[in-house]
Amino acid sequence: xxxxxxxxxxxxxxxxxxxxxxxxxxxxxxxxxxxxxxxxxxxxxxxxxxxxxxxxxxxxxxxxxxxxxxxxxxxxxxxxxxxxxxxxxxxxxxxxxxxxxxxxxxxxxxxxxxxxxxxxxxxxxxxxxxxxxxxxxxxxxxxxxxxxxxxxxxxxxxxxxxxxxxxxxxxxxxxxxxxxxxxxxxxxxxxxxxxxxxxxxxxxxxxxxx
Amino acid sequence: xxxxxxxxxxxxxxxxxxxxxxxxxxxxxxxxxxxxxxxxxxxxxxxxxxxxxxxxxxxxxxxxxxxxxxxxxxxxxxxxxxxxxxxxxxxxxxxxxxxxxxxxxxxxxxxxxxxxxxxxxxxxxxxxxxxxxxxxxxxxxxxxxxxxxxxxxxxxxxxxxxxxxxxxxxxxxxxxxxxxxxxxxxxxxxxxxxxxxxxxxxxxxxxxxxxxxxxxxxxxxxxxxxxxxxxxxxxxxxxxxxxxxxxxxxxxxxxxxxxxxxxxxxxxxxxxxxxxxxxxxxxxxxxxxxxxxxxxxxxxxxxxxxxxxxxxxxxxxxxxxxxxxxxxxxxxxxxxxxxxxxxxxxxxxxxxxxxxxxxxxxxxxxxxxxxxxxxxxxxxxxxxxxxxxxxxxxxxxxxxxxxxxxxxxxxxxxxxxxxxxxxxxxxxxxxxxxxxxxxxxxxxxxxxxxxxxxxxxxxxxxxxxxxxx
Ligand SMILES: Nc1ncnc2c1ncn2[C@@H]1O[C@H](COP(=O)(O)OP(=O)(O)OP(=O)(O)O)[C@@H](O)[C@H]1O
Numbered sequence: 001x002x003x004x005x006x007x008x009x010x011x012x013x014x015x016x017x018x019x020x021x022x023x024x025x026x027x028x029x030x031x032x033x034x035x036x037x038x039x040x041x042x043x044x045x046x047x048x049x050x051x052x053x054x055x056x057x058x059x060x061x062x063x064x065x066x067x068x069x070x071x072x073x074x075x076x077x078x079x080x081x082x083x084x085x086x087x088x089x090x091x092x093x094x095x096x097x098x099x100x101x102x103x104x105x106x107x108x109x110x111x112x113x114x115x116x117x118x119x120x121x122x123x124x125x126x127x128x129x130x131x132x133x134x135x136x137x138x139x140x141x142x143x144x145x146x147x148x149x150x151x152x153x154x155x156x157x158x159x160x161x162x163x164x165x166x167x168x169x170x171x172x173x174x175x176x177x178x179x180x181x182x183x184x185x186x187x188x189x190x191x192x193x194x195x196x197x198x199x200x201x202x203x204x205x206x207x208x209x210x
Numbered sequence: 211x212x213x214x215x216x217x218x219x220x221x222x223x224x225x226x227x228x229x230x231x232x233x234x235x236x237x238x239x240x241x242x243x244x245x246x247x248x249x250x251x252x253x254x255x256x257x258x259x260x261x262x263x264x265x266x267x268x269x270x271x272x273x274x275x276x277x278x279x280x281x282x283x284x285x286x287x288x289x290x291x292x293x294x295x296x297x298x299x300x301x302x303x304x305x306x307x308x309x310x311x312x313x314x315x316x317x318x319x320x321x322x323x324x325x326x327x328x329x330x331x332x333x334x335x336x337x338x339x340x341x342x343x344x345x346x347x348x349x350x351x352x353x354x355x356x357x358x359x360x361x362x363x364x365x366x367x368x369x370x371x372x373x374x375x376x377x378x379x380x381x382x383x384x385x386x387x388x389x390x391x392x393x394x395x396x397x398x399x400x401x402x403x404x405x406x407x408x409x410x411x412x413x414x415x416x417x418x419x420x421x422x423x424x425x426x427x428x429x430x431x432x433x434x435x436x437x438x439x440x441x442x443x444x445x446x447x448x449x450x451x452x453x454x455x456x457x458x459x460x461x462x463x464x465x466x467x468x469x470x471x472x473x474x475x476x477x478x479x480x481x482x483x484x485x486x487x488x489x490x491x492x493x494x495x496x497x498x499x500x501x502x503x504x505x506x507x508x509x510x511x512x513x514x515x516x517x518x519x520x521x522x523x524x525x526x527x528x529x530x531x532x533x534x535x536x537x538x539x540x541x542x543x544x545x546x547x548x549x550x551x552x553x554x555x556x557x558x559x560x561x562x563x564x565x566x567x568x569x570x571x572x573x574x575x576x577x578x579x580x581x582x583x584x585x586x587x588x589x590x591x592x593x594x595x596x597x598x599x600x601x602x603x604x605x606x607x608x609x610x611x612x613x614x615x616x617x618x619x620x621x622x623x624x625x626x627x628x629x630x631x632x633x634x635x636x637x638x639x640x641x642x643x644x645x646x647x648x649x650x651x652x653x654x655x656x657x658x659x660x661x662x663x664x665x666x667x668x669x670x671x672x673x674x675x676x677x678x679x
Pocket of ligand 1: 308309310311313314315316329331363379380381382383385386429430432442
């Protein structure tokens with residue numbers, strides 16, 4: 001018998017919620033790079049959409065994500081993300097603060113024509129691939145926190161098919177363009193990311209194949 | 211296992227609007243995935259079509275073919291970029307104010323980064339809210355956005371700021387039919403046949419899109435660079451399925467609320483009978499002069515001119531697409547006679563005449579109309595159930611000789627002479643105040659914005675791009 005208290009299986013891994021989906025089938029049709037299309041533009045517009053859609057759902061959950069309910073940016077029973085501050089020190093932030101930082105930072109990047117060019121004739125900077133990887137990693141953390149700390153609220157709002165599909169799409173896209181590291185999705189064995197198991201479950205269900 | 215119902219209950223603790231907001235987020239996401247799948251399919255179709263076409267072109271070198279495919283990719287990529295682009299007023303430079311409408315103005319603008327020319331229509335949000343025109347602007351946006359038709363003005367972008375909505379459309383340099391009628395008084399039967407025939411096809415195209423225009427008038431018939439027409443201003447149009455709210459017109463019909471044309475309001479109220487009898491004895495020339503003197507003012511007023519609106523629209527009973535054919539009849543009358551059939555000194559009086567159209571549809575004696583013209587008009591300006599449907603309109607003797615399939619490609623009777631891409635000589639720019647309006651945003655705008663949620667639009671490539679070119 002294990003000496004640790006077994007934590008109950010999270011709701012998002014339980015039937016029927018783990019299967020709930022708005023988009024049926026796999027994501028290949030909308031993840032694949034369209035032939036002849038510039039990969040930078042494709043990645044850019046998809047990140048733009050992931051950000052917008054995630055923001056939309058977090059905007060609804062935000063009223064339940066406060067300093068009291070979420071004093072840490074949690075993403076698993078033993079995992080709290082830290083933020084690197086201006087002095088390059090890792091600090092714990094309350095989840096709403098952390099998420100606010102992430103979303104503001106991403107919004108500013110999206111609005112910055114030097115990072116995400118929109119004007120005719122402006123090119124993507126050479127640093128674009130590494131920037132978007134960075135963005136992806138932070139957005140993953142926001143997803144991870146919502147699943148870990150607010151899934152019951154997602155259920156209460158009956159948004160689980162929508163939110164699942166958005167996240168599955170995010171994972172499928174991230175793997176296809178190597179924007180996501182497996183270690184970021186699964187976390188370490190001592191501090192696993194909650195949604196790492198979801199990723200495994202969906203992979204086994206064939207949802208993420210591309 | 212657990213009880214889902216209990217779970218929902220115990221996790222309540224949301225504010226009242228959390229559920230509707232979640233619903234909004236869900237709807238947006240559903241829309242997002244629908245569009246994502248549709249555009250993937252369309253994009254694929256465009257590519258496959260081009261690849262297939264290139265395969266059949268034996269004379270083209272492989273290098274040229276490759277270049278065409280790369281060009282398609284570039285076009286698709288540009289479109290993806292456009293989706294991320296937040297357009298604003300700053301991205302456009304005003305060349306000139308070229309038109310005025312009920313809720314704002316129309317400017318000739320140039321997009322700063324590309325140098326491309328567009329017509330920009332601005333609509334003042336609070337005016338629209340006041341006049342309950344919200345559904346209408348949505349409809350206008352939708353018609354323009356969905357259409358891929360050569361008969362409908364193309365919409366490229368729309369965006370908003372706290373006070374205004376902006377529609378960025380293709381610029382039609384030839385002005386509108388109203389301005390042309392002001393200039394020429396009347397058209398010959400041949401010229402009339404050309405414009406009315408093109409209008410028949412344009413109206414048919416709008417109907418095929420599933421919309422009723424409801425507000426077809428010479429101001430909304432625009433002339434392109436080759437002298438052919440396109441319809442604009444779907445402000446009042448509605449989808450077939452929607453039920454019409456006629457209270458707006460009921461108010462206008464009610465004499466106690468009668469809204470009169472700006473210049474003659476006082477006069478008309480004093481002795482409307484007199485005015486009427488004078489009109490009847492006026493020569494055609496005088497009638498034209500009076501009509502013209504007030505015409506543009508009426509176009510700029512929020513009341514607008516009811517001259518072309520079908521009687522059934524004023525009634526509670528509902529209406530169908532036939533109402534647009536009535537409007538066409540009124541325009542045809544005006545082209546040949548010089549003023550529309552029910553024109554009066556006040557809008558109220560015009561309504562009355564339209565309602566009693568059998569008494570007021572008179573063909574002046576000093577204007578000669580061919581039998582076919584008169585008959586055509588009478589078969590359009592008649593009760594809804596007797597109005598000709600489009601197939602029969604096209605077969606009417608008035609249109610004898612019209613080749614319906616090629617008319618858009620033949621030479622138009624008046625082709626605008628344009629000196630540059632920003633030539634505005636076909637617009638009454640000296641009659642329009644060119645001063646920049648105060649665009650100060652007031653503070654309690656947030657709630658107002660909600661009403662316009664989802665307004666922002668960027669044109670999809672849709673079927674337009676058939677290949678590079
Ligand atoms: N795309 C365009 N290209 C060139 N001129 C245009 C264009 N759109 C509108 N105009 C000019 O501006 C005038 C007013 O436009 P429009 O009728 O669409 O305005 P409005 O606000 O909808 O007016 P209303 O609802 O009273 O008809 C037109 O009569 C025409 O002269």
